[in-house]
Amino acid sequence: MTYIQQFLFVIAVGVTGFLISKRVGLIRRAIQLGRAENRSDHSDERLKTMLLVAFGQKKMFANPLVAVMHFVIYAGFIIINLEVLEIILDGILGTHRLFAPVITPVYPFLINFFELLALGVLIVCVVFLLRRFVVKVSRFQPERHEEMRPSWPRLDAALILIFEVLLMTAFLTWNAADSILRDRGIGHYGELQGVVPDFIISQFLKPGFSGLSDGALIAYERFSWWFHILGILTFAVYVTYSKHLHIFLGFPNVYFSDLKPKGEMKNMPEVTKEVQLMLGLSPADATEVPAEGEPAIGRFGAKDVEDLSWINLMNAYSCTECGRCTAACPANITGKKLSPRKIMMDTRDRLEDIQKGWKEHGADYKDEKSLLGDYITAEELNACTTCQACVQACPININPLDIILQLRRYRVMEESQAPASWNAMFSNIENNMAPWKFSPGDRFNWADQINEK
Amino acid sequence: MTSEKTYTVPTMADMMAAGETPEILFWVGCAGSFDDRYKRVTIAFARILNHVGIKFAVLGPEETCTGDPARRAGNEFLFQMQAVANIQVLDGYSVKKIVTACPHCFNTLKNEYPALGGNYEVIHHSTYLQQLINEGRVKVEGGESFKGRRITYHDSCYLGRANKVYEAPRQVLAALDADLVEMKRSRANGLCCGAGGAQYFKEPEAGKKDVNVERIEEALGTGADTVAVACPFCMTMMSDGVKNKNQEDRVKVYDLAELIAKGQGL
Numbered sequence: 001m002t003y004i005q006q007f008l009f010v011i012a013v014g015v016t017g018f019l020i021s022k023r024v025g026l027i028r029r030a031i032q033l034g035r036a037e038n039r040s041d042h043s044d045e046r047l048k049t050m051l052l053v054a055f056g057q058k059k060m061f062a063n064p065l066v067a068v069m070h071f072v073i074y075a076g077f078i079i080i081n082l083e084v085l086e087i088i089l090d091g092i093l094g095t096h097r098l099f100a101p102v103i104t105p106v107y108p109f110l111i112n113f114f115e116l117l118a119l120g121v122l123i124v125c126v127v128f129l130l131r132r133f134v135v136k137v138s139r140f141q142p143e144r145h146e147e148m149r150p151s152w153p154r155l156d157a158a159l160i161l162i163f164e165v166l167l168m169t170a171f172l173t174w175n176a177a178d179s180i181l182r183d184r185g186i187g188h189y190g191e192l193q194g195v196v197p198d199f200i201i202s203q204f205l206k207p208g209f210s211g212l213s214d215g216a217l218i219a220y221e222r223f224s225w226w227f228h229i230l231g232i233l234t235f236a237v238y239v240t241y242s243k244h245l246h247i248f249l250g251f252p253n254v255y256f257s258d259l260k261p262k263g264e265m266k267n268m269p270e271v272t273k274e275v276q277l278m279l280g281l282s283p284a285d286a287t288e289v290p291a292e293g294e295p296a297i298g299r300f301g302a303k304d305v306e307d308l309s310w311i312n313l314m315n316a317y318s319c320t321e322c323g324r325c326t327a328a329c330p331a332n333i334t335g336k337k338l339s340p341r342k343i344m345m346d347t348r349d350r351l352e353d354i355q356k357g358w359k360e361h362g363a364d365y366k367d368e369k370s371l372l373g374d375y376i377t378a379e380e381l382n383a384c385t386t387c388q389a390c391v392q393a394c395p396i397n398i399n400p401l402d403i404i405l406q407l408r409r410y411r412v413m414e415e416s417q418a419p420a421s422w423n424a425m426f427s428n429i430e431n432n433m434a435p436w437k438f439s440p441g442d443r444f445n446w447a448d449q450i451n452e453k
Numbered sequence: 454m455t456s457e458k459t460y461t462v463p464t465m466a467d468m469m470a471a472g473e474t475p476e477i478l479f480w481v482g483c484a485g486s487f488d489d490r491y492k493r494v495t496i497a498f499a500r501i502l503n504h505v506g507i508k509f510a511v512l513g514p515e516e517t518c519t520g521d522p523a524r525r526a527g528n529e530f531l532f533q534m535q536a537v538a539n540i541q542v543l544d545g546y547s548v549k550k551i552v553t554a555c556p557h558c559f560n561t562l563k564n565e566y567p568a569l570g571g572n573y574e575v576i577h578h579s580t581y582l583q584q585l586i587n588e589g590r591v592k593v594e595g596g597e598s599f600k601g602r603r604i605t606y607h608d609s610c611y612l613g614r615a616n617k618v619y620e621a622p623r624q625v626l627a628a629l630d631a632d633l634v635e636m637k638r639s640r641a642n643g644l645c646c647g648a649g650g651a652q653y654f655k656e657p658e659a660g661k662k663d664v665n666v667e668r669i670e671e672a673l674g675t676g677a678d679t680v681a682v683a684c685p686f687c688m689t690m691m692s693d694g695v696k697n698k699n700q701e702d703r704v705k706v707y708d709l710a711e712l713i714a715k716g717q718g719l
Binding site for chain 1: 459460461462464481483485486487492495496499500511513514516517518520522523524525526527528529530531533534535537538560564565568569610611614615616617641642643644645647648649650651652654655656657658659660661662663664666667668
């Protein structure tokens, strides 16, 4: 019996590993569609930012109550995984509580700590479900936000939270059933009598199981043990298809985030060369020959995901759709179509659709669609005030503004599709050296009034 | 009349002809040069510089748009044409230190010109005024008293979030000895006035309301009689918001430099 269980367990772990590695490979390939961008500079500052913002969740503390609740789930996730290590080893080796005899003095302390966290995670997940579906926190509501209207984002959020509740319930009740079997001295459970005591939370669940026969208890113990670990393995695969991927990508996402002032737009060196030629200046690096194998300049700005930087694409896979960006966006607050969260979700949807194309039509397949037009409309792009509130609000330093501005560049420089009044502003700058139609000669007239009262 | 102090505004060309080098270049910006309302800010700041005795100069007719609205709208060519031409002028005068009252010019000159070869020390006028106050060179006395007046400060995105200048404007206002009240959305969480990203130069997209109205409602909610701004575009948006709410008799919008100049009786 034990051998069959060990065999099945190893297969389950193997299948999980295979599915995850396949999916990770696809996501990596999708992110690598983006243009190269070097973000390996200032490693000290990057590490510090990652420790503060990703590990320390500094930006979450803009709302301390939510931050503490989120921290409980986060700490629970990381720390309970230590227990998962024991469970996996037990599963492979056919042992029971492998670590208990080895680290007897600290074992109860550890499990008590895990149980407290498990209870915390369970409570917080219920609160989060209530916030989403009963209290109806505005940024999650489809009535208010177009990008939350398809069923998947809401289902995804609900599934993750319900998953967690079930996993924590299985973990706690497993400990309770195991504890009764130990008390009754049955089989290998009884061998740990005197080694493993009752635990801090599950002891209170024991009365609910004490009426069961030995056989029923063993059945429940096995069921909850398998449900818990298979649930974790399933969840690990599910995460790679879900917005929940932020639990892993949040860290590199913060590490590689932009360290420059938020107001600074990326320069376009390919434009600089042309401008210097037009102005009759010799480019500083006129003798520079493009490096071997460097691709020719494609287009100005971005039309589709491959015109964006890999950072933008990693941002898209890291987004948890929490909507703090959108809740801070002045355009969205005042009822315009623009939603920074939708920009990130559209970018990810585009990448996922490209992946589907690879699966169905071969690895180099490319459909006729593009991010600009088929996913993100000009109306959304034009509504942006570039105020950087979305960038500021994101707990993991995602930058929706960078994508918006690159798409705008394509609209204006490749398609000449600026709104008419922007074209007027451009021609004023070109002809009058100011965005308005004033004579450049009048620019200094203000000084005539300096001595008037 | 002869006893009245006369203010002067030298240009870089004047200075060069006289063989002199100014301490700072005052970058006026397009709004500061052409917008009737913001010209009063330019004049207030130039008067303060005169009063303190700062050796400054302006580019005058040689100044042109930094290219900021073109860049934000997506027209990188036009931005770089402007930037490269401006850098030639600035470098021609060997400019080292620039002070400007426009956060958009400030952000562009400070953060975006270096990639095109223009490297200067760029300071926003809020920071510069704060320095002058701290050094005791600007004393708010001899003019209008602001004691007990309620003032709320509206953060400009390109000064605040873009460049983390949150304290300098507030310290300048503190020198007025007024009652500074904060809006709920302030500093890093400040709400945009609605003008940035070249929005100022077109009609807004369809929506429920205008951004400046949303913002002015918040400002009026503080009970302030003065909304202090530090940006020409915020100035227009907030003033329009006040008009939209028919509060122009009760609530005034002023730039920091204007408030200091008033306090000094300039």
